[in-house]
C-alpha cells in the first residue's frame with residue numbers, strides 16, 4: 416500500500432475479528448517500531464507483546480478507556496526509558512506500528528492509561544516502576560461498521576499558515 420494511501424485510509428479501530436495475528440505480522444509491526452527515528456538515536460523503547468488470553472482479558476478490565484483490548488487477539492504495550500524526549504519518540508514508533516498494521520489489514524487504537532490503571536497494568540506486565548507505560552495498543556483484523564472516510568479533520572485553512580502565523584496559505 417502506498418504510504419499516503421495508508422495514512423489517508425487509516426482509522427482508529429476498536430473492534431476486531433477473532434482471527435489470530437500471525438507472528439510474522441507481529442514481527443513486522445515490531446520492526447516498524449524498531450526503525451522509527453528517536454532523539455539522538457537513543458531508541459528508549461520497549462515493546463511487550465501480549466497474546467495470552469487471560470492477560471488480554473485482564474488488560475481489557477483494567478483499561479476503562481479501551482475495554483475493547485479484551486476482545487483483541489494481541490496487544491503491544493509501549494514502555495519508555497526515562498529519556499529526555501520519550502513521549503515524542505514513543506509517538507514516532509507507535510505511528511509506524513499503526514500504519515504497518517493498517518497496511519496488513521489490521522487495526523489498532525491508542526488507549527490512554529492513567530493513575531491507578533497505570534500501576535495495575537505495570538504490575539500485570541512486570542514493568543519496572545521507573546519506566547513509563549505510554550499505552551497498550553490492541554491489534555487484530557479490523558471490523559469497521561461505519562462506512563466512510565473516517566473521523567472529520569479541521570479544514571486545511573484553519574491549521575496552515577503561509578510565511579507568517581495567521582497569514583493565509585495559498586497554492587498556485
Ligand SMILES: Cc1cc2nc3c(=O)[nH]c(=O)nc-3n(C[C@H](O)[C@H](O)[C@H](O)COP(=O)(O)O)c2cc1C
Nearest residue numbers: 425426427428429480481524525526527528565566
Ligand atoms: C494520544 C491519544 C490518546 C487516545 N486515547 C484514546 C482512548 O483512551 N480510547 C479510545 O477509544 N481512543 C483513543 N484515542 C483515539 C482517538 O480518539 C482517535 O485517534 C481520534 O478520534 C481520531 O480518529 P482516527 O484515529 O480514526 O482518525 C486516542 C488517540 C490519541 C492520539
